[in-house]
Amino acid sequence: MPADDEPAPVVVEGLVKRFGSCLAVDDMSLRARRARITTILGPNGAGKTTAIACLLGLLRPDAGSVRVLAEDPWRAEAGHRARVGVMLQDGGLPNTVGARRLLEHLARLYAGAQTPQRVASEWIDRLAIGPFERTPVRRLSGGQRQKVALAAALLGRPEVAFLDEPTAGLDPHARLETWRLLREQRDAGRTLIVTTHSFEEAERLADDVVIVASGKAVAQGTLAQVVPPGASLEATYFALTGNSEDS
Numbered sequence: 105m106p107a108d109d110e111p112a113p114v115v116v117e118g119l120v121k122r123f124g125s126c127l128a129v130d131d132m133s134l135r136a137r138r139a140r141i142t143t144i145l146g147p148n149g150a151g152k153t154t155a156i157a158c159l160l161g162l163l164r165p166d167a168g169s170v171r172v173l174a175e176d177p178w179r180a181e182a183g184h185r186a187r188v189g190v191m192l193q194d195g196g197l198p199n200t201v202g203a204r205r206l207l208e209h210l211a212r213l214y215a216g217a218q219t220p221q222r223v224a225s226e227w228i229d230r231l232a233i234g235p236f237e238r239t240p241v242r243r244l245s246g247g248q249r250q251k252v253a254l255a256a257a258l259l260g261r262p263e264v265a266f267l268d269e270p271t272a273g274l275d276p277h278a279r280l281e282t283w284r285l286l287r288e289q290r291d292a293g294r295t296l297i298v299t300t301h302s303f304e305e306a307e308r309l310a311d312d313v314v315i316v317a318s319g320k321a322v323a324q325g326t327l328a329q330v331v332p333p334g335a336s337l338e339a340t341y342f343a344l345t346g347n348s349e350d351s
């Protein structure tokens with residue numbers, strides 16, 4: 105188990121990001137510990153995806169700092185990017201190719217994969233992609249596309265992976281299988297940052313939880329640290345995000 109005082113692989117300090125007059129991220133600070141699953145919960149528009157885009161080096165912070173594996177992602181070289189996996193909400197997958205071809209292509213890009221066909225087959229088996237492995241991505245159902253995007257994010261054996269709502273739209277079997285997979289990835293030493301709108305997912309999957317509201321991290325820690333004795337995560341979330349559970 106990693107010591108709590110070792111440098112965190114993901115550090116956000118005082119992050120600010122504006123889009124015109126919209127303050128999407130407002131002085132956000134958070135950390136994700138190595139070889140742990142950190143889930144980020146927060147209302148629509150709270151700034152989760154924007155913060156992740158900064159952590160991926162896709163957006164440049166207006167203020168504050170972000171570090172991934174001790175580097176500034178905005179300035180990082182290709183070698184750094186290969187250590188970081190990503191699954192974005194819109195998939196970002198090429199539309200016209202099938203899953204097998206795409207996964208083989210990605211496996212070829214990663215130096216470690218000497219046998220791209222075998223690597224792709226392992227992920228296709230693991231995520232039950234086989235029945236639709238040759239269907240062009242644009243023809244896949246939302247849940248099928250999620251599976252391909254998850255395989256694409258993890259296939260390069262990244263040290264850190266950012267997964268934006270990885271189980272959204274998955275059926276209950278696929279969701280359980282994804283949780284099992286993510287725990288295995290964590291146990292293999294990967295640091296996973298997972299956004300979700302599911303309290304059940306956070307409770308069953310997370311080692312650490314971050315609650316984000318109005319562009320700030322308003323609570324973070326283990327579930328036991330974040331949720332007061334006798335309360336639920338759901339009640340804590342509603343109290344911290346300013347919404348009423350009864351409304």
Ligand SMILES: Nc1ncnc2c1ncn2[C@@H]1O[C@H](COP(=O)(O)OP(=O)(O)OP(=O)(O)O)[C@@H](O)[C@H]1O
Pocket residue numbers: 123126127128146147148149150151152153154155
């Ligand atoms: N490129 C952009 N241009 C303008 N506004 C943007 C842009 N990207 C995000 N925003 C705004 O920033 C705010 C934060 O959006 P963000 O996508 O980070 O929220 P989120 O917490 O990921 O929400 P959700 O749970 O719905 O995915 C929103 O008000 C959104 O409209």
